[in-house]
Structures are given as C-alpha cells and as structure tokens.
Amino acid sequence: MGAPCWLSLNAHDLDAAERFYGAVLGWTFRRGGEEREYAIGQLGEVPVAGIAAVAAELSVPVSWTAFFAVDDADTAVARIRERGGTVGVGPVAYPPQGRAALATDREGAAFGVWQGRTESRWHIGEHSAPAWLELHTRDAFEAAVFYGEVLRWADEGPGRYEVSYEQDKVVLRREGEAVARLNSGPVESGSPRPQLRPRWLVRFRVPDPDAATAAVLAHGGSVVPGDDWGGVRGPEDEARRSVVVRDPDGALFTLEAMEDGKG
Secondary structure: OOOEEEEEEEEOOHHHHHHHHHHHHOOEEEEEOOOOOEEEEEEOOEEEEEEEEOOHHHOOOOOEEEEEEOOOHHHHHHHHHHOOOEEEEEEEEEOOOEEEEEEEOOOOOEEEEEEOOOOOOOOOOOOOOOEEEEEEEOOHHHHHHHHHHHHOOOOOOOOOOEEEEEOOEEEEEEOOEEEEEEEEOOOOOOOOOHHHOOEEEEEEEEOOHHHHHHHHHHOOOEEOOOOOOOOOOOOOOOOOOEEEEEOOOOOEEEEEEHHHOOO
16 A cells, blocks of 8 residues: 556557557557457556557546545545545546545646556565656655655654665655655746656666667657756656657656666
C-alpha cells in the first residue's frame, strides 16, 4: 500500500496511441472493456500502463497519470480533502473489483488512488522496471508530508517504504531501491509551459533514447526543449541521457536511458 502501482493515459485516438507508444517504447497492446475502448500496453508479457479512449470533442486534458495503491479509496479521498488536496473524480467503481479516484495535491499536481487488484506485476521504479516517477513541486518536504499522510508511507508493517531527505529532494524507497522522487524546484501553477507546473513526471526507460526520440518525431510527436524543468534549472546529472517529449495528443513524458535511470 502507498506505492505507485499503475500508469494511465487518456487518448483521443486509441489506434494512433497504440501505434505511437508501440514504436517509441516497444509496447504491444491488448484491448479490454466491452466496447474495446481501453488498451493495456505490455512490455513483453508484463503490463505497464493503460490507455483509455475519450471522445476528441470532450476536450479532456491528455496527460499521464500515476496511481497509488490504497486499501480503502474512500478513506484516502477523505485524507486528501482533510490535508488541503482536491478530489476531481470518484471514488468510482471499475470492474471487476477496483475503485479509483483522481485528485490534485495542495500545489495542483494530479495523481490517482487505486483500491483493488492491479494489472502490473512490477513495482514502478524498482530494479529494471520500465518506468519511474518524479514529483516536481515547490517544496518537496511539504509535499512529502501531504503524500506521506494520504498514502500512509510511515505506517509500520511488511512492504512499507523508507522516506529519506536528501538535499532538496525526498526519495521513496522499498528495500533500498528508489521507487519515486519528490523534487523541489521553481514551479508555477499557472504557467503555460507544463514543465514548470507542479506535476508527477513519468519517466519511461528505453535502451536507446536517441532511437526512441527519432520514433517520437516519426510518429507525430515532438521534442520539448529545456529539459525536465523547462530550462530554468540545470540538469542534476549532466551524464544522464534523457529527453522530454510529447505524444501526438500533447501528453508529456520523459525518455531516459535504462543504464542511468535507476533512481
């Protein structure tokens, strides 16, 4: 409980999204749902993320959302509200036995909570997992208090997480392996540049970021200049090979070399 457990994306054109992420990240897909408007992206045989089709005319914002596992969605939603966050959707039921809610933290970064079985058989961020997360926020320590209380990071028991404070960052670890990082920086809630807004950044690990970037451009995506922080803060590790990109619908994510992306 309390760990990032699933990644989700809304797409205006599900077929196009499958083609794009298949080319860029090497995923294959299987469709689910009665009307087959939901696809699960797999790396090999392992489910990585879900992509849901939404009508283009609805003008639904397209972005990657990280979900965190909770034992009771209603209780988690109550904790979010009590601590100054905002609940936008839910909890709502998802068959066969799941419940989910979408929310924002006090700074406006969006995230989800999930109660129930998850498709994924890996833990986001751990070992050679295909993705990991980083929160960009004004004050990582303040954010750690919010998420720690909402997601019960400090609770005792098996499988719980270690939270360490390192300079201007907070790192969430499980058995010594980094699962997610909360990072302080110059965010602006109303910025027209999404890199400067408070947000959970999804990093996808790829064998060759240059080849993946070429695939982004070849399949209708774009490269976003200015690194993870929009160029207002220097990169933490000049040797780390990563690039910020958008998919054809505008969803922002980062490609990062596998050998350098273990937290």
